[in-house]
Amino acid sequence: MNRYLYPEAADALRVEESWLRRHIKELPHSKKGRVVTFTDADLERIDALFHHEPTVGALALVPAPATGAHPLAHLRPLPSRGSAVRTG
Template sequence: MTRRLSYAQAAEELPGVEESWLRRHIKKLPHSKVGRAVYFTDADLDRIDRLFHHEPATGPLAAPTKPTTSAAAHPLADLRPLPRRGKALANVS
């Protein structure tokens, strides 16, 4: 059975998070609701943790950057516009 945590219990599970912060940001956070009762599952808490996780961009702990090649084609280079309305689709190549 999945654990269902109240605001207070979820705040205890998330270090540095207060119950008032969870209540203020509930519309942006993963949660479940039955009637007026709001609860969080372990999966919701994991998602909240991942949403607000930041990795350093510079410094010794930063992830190494991948070299970019200028010869690579743009990923959207093969897209073509759709034909105008009223035109037959057979004319599209």
């Protein structure tokens, strides 16, 4: 199991070391005394937590809706409460 210090972890994640230090409370890591280390599993989890796929543009997995079509146009309102069928 590999263990990485801040500089190596930042290089592996392609982020600034200062970003790791600022967000350390939100990130999976191990700490022994003052020494903070990251395992391969920690780095994979950090990548999964902060990974975002583009939703529009050439790199989007799902094409954007046609122009003029609202993304929620397929939704329909619920019937009013007074029109519900009552039993009993």
